[in-house]
Amino acid sequence: xxxxxxxxxxxxxxxxxxxxxxxxxxxxxxxxxxxxxxxxxxxxxxxxxxxxxxxxxxxxxxxxxxxxxxxxxxxxxxxxxxxxxxxxxxxxxxxxxxxxxxxxxxxxxxxxxxxxxxxxxxxxxxxxxxxxxxxxxxxxxxxxxxxxxxxxxxxxxxxxxxxxxxxxxxxxxxxxxxxxxxxxxxxxxxxxxxxxxxxxxxxxxxxxxxxxxxxxxxxxxxxxxxxxxxxxxxxxxxxxxxxxxxxxxxxxxxxxxxxxxxxxxxxxxxxxxxxxxxxxxxxxxxxx
Amino acid sequence: xxxxxxxxxxxxxxxxxxxxxxxxxxxxxxxxxxxxxxxxxxxxxxxxxxxxxxxxxxxxxxxxxxxxxxxxxxxxxxxxxxxxxxxxxxxxxxxxxxxxxxxxxxxxxxxxxxxxxxxxxxxxxxxxxxxxxxxxxxxxxxxxxxxxxxxxxxxxx
Numbered sequence: 001x002x003x004x005x006x007x008x009x010x011x012x013x014x015x016x017x018x019x020x021x022x023x024x025x026x027x028x029x030x031x032x033x034x035x036x037x038x039x040x041x042x043x044x045x046x047x048x049x050x051x052x053x054x055x056x057x058x059x060x061x062x063x064x065x066x067x068x069x070x071x072x073x074x075x076x077x078x079x080x081x082x083x084x085x086x087x088x089x090x091x092x093x094x095x096x097x098x099x100x101x102x103x104x105x106x107x108x109x110x111x112x113x114x115x116x117x118x119x120x121x122x123x124x125x126x127x128x129x130x131x132x133x134x135x136x137x138x139x140x141x142x143x144x145x146x147x148x149x150x151x152x153x154x155x156x157x158x159x160x161x162x163x164x165x166x167x168x169x170x171x172x173x174x175x176x177x178x179x180x181x182x183x184x185x186x187x188x189x190x191x192x193x194x195x196x197x198x199x200x201x202x203x204x205x206x207x208x209x210x211x212x213x214x215x216x217x218x219x220x221x222x223x224x225x226x227x228x229x230x231x232x233x234x235x236x237x238x239x240x241x242x243x244x245x246x247x248x249x250x251x252x253x254x255x256x257x258x259x260x261x262x263x264x265x266x267x268x269x270x271x272x273x274x275x276x277x278x279x280x281x282x283x284x285x286x287x288x
Numbered sequence: 289x290x291x292x293x294x295x296x297x298x299x300x301x302x303x304x305x306x307x308x309x310x311x312x313x314x315x316x317x318x319x320x321x322x323x324x325x326x327x328x329x330x331x332x333x334x335x336x337x338x339x340x341x342x343x344x345x346x347x348x349x350x351x352x353x354x355x356x357x358x359x360x361x362x363x364x365x366x367x368x369x370x371x372x373x374x375x376x377x378x379x380x381x382x383x384x385x386x387x388x389x390x391x392x393x394x395x396x397x398x399x400x401x402x403x404x405x406x407x408x409x410x411x412x413x414x415x416x417x418x419x420x421x422x423x424x425x426x427x428x429x430x431x432x433x434x435x436x437x438x439x440x441x442x443x444x445x
Binding site: 046071073133195198199200201202206210211214216217218247250251252254255256257 | 318319344348350351352362363364365366367391398400401404407408409410411412413414416419423427439
């Protein structure tokens with residue numbers, strides 16, 4: 001309430017200056033995507049999941065916080081620069097890269113066999129009881145079943161594969177489990193989310209909960225959702241995974257970051273994903 | 289700011305100001321959030337203060353605050369109260385306290401402490417993502433704080 005008042009006062013004083021700037025609130029828009037097989041409409045806003053009701057009524061994909069040009073690029077697979085990387089992932093999927101000529105396709109057939117997986121990741125693996133992010137599943141196959149060196153967590157091969165697998169769940173509702181064996185990881189992720197890190201003493205929640213919708217310098221703060229990930233980032237001219245984004249955000253608090261793929265960031269990814277339960281997986285989003 | 293730059297400005301500063309006059313971050317005394325005396329022992333320069341306030345790796349105050357008197361500075365944020373007329377609302381000591389460590393005035397505030405060197409969770413070496421050095425410098429030097437305060441004192445309505 002106090003913040004809202006402040007903003008109204010500021011807006012009144014700077015009506016002219018603000019008119020040209022990005023709006024403070026998420027853009028009211030619908031994400032209809034033209035694909036090779038026709039048009040699909042993706043749910044990018046939803047009622048907040050129960051565990052988040054204290055913080056938000058409604059959750060929004062980061063897509064709603066981007067400018068018109070960037071939003072438009074995600075409306076058509078032909079314009080979405082991320083699709084090139086999906087194709088590269090598909091090539092790798094089919095290629096006989098294993099030590100004995102194994103390929104992903106050899107064991108899993110087409111990538112459609114991965115349909116639905118992205119929407120429930122991260123999750124606790126039934127067999128090992130370990131929290132897995134998608135990168136862990138990929139690397140388990142790469143090392144144990146193909147006899148290769150593991151792929152770097154944020155390597156090109158890895159992110160292309162994330163993009164391909166994520167695309168198979170486009171339109172599925174994100175729904176990660178937070179109870180049962182996941183509960184302890186979820187609690188740990190939540191603790192990280194609310195910890196004020198670094199010399200700037202800022203937590204994820206400071207930026208993406210308390211000030212979502214506001215502008216920090218030129219950045220329009222979103223709720224920090226990951227339903228669109230991996231995303232194609234125009235600024236980097238490449239794919240960015242959720243793990244990579246976390247590294248960037250923590251670094252920006254003048255903190256010593258955790259590593260991509262660390263236990264801390266895996267737990268954080270589970271928690272952040274759970275804040276978006278109810279949004280649809282977008283495949284590969286576009287951000288600037 | 290990179291630590292080398294920081295060192296350079298500190299050395300430059302040390303040349304002009306007697307070292308004894310400076311109050312170290314750990315020694316600042318806050319009285320109800322306010323800090324009475326100059327942290328550097330010298331007066332501030334408002335023009336230098338503007339530079340600090342609008343430079344990303346320094347104060348970057350405009351990331352969060354708007355300042356109508358600086359219309360040429362692009363993309364001023366809207367997180368925090370506009371700073372116009374701030375000198376009518378606070379005196380010099382209060383402003384110095386807010387810039388040095390706003391948490392002493394506003395409990396739990398989002399505003400970073402610019403003259404503080406300890407008590408952080410996983411402090412880093414500026415924006416490298418690496419661990420902070422043993423002798424982590426404050427984000428702003430004593431003189432930079434004074435320069436910012438000097439500029440804030442010009443913001444009257």
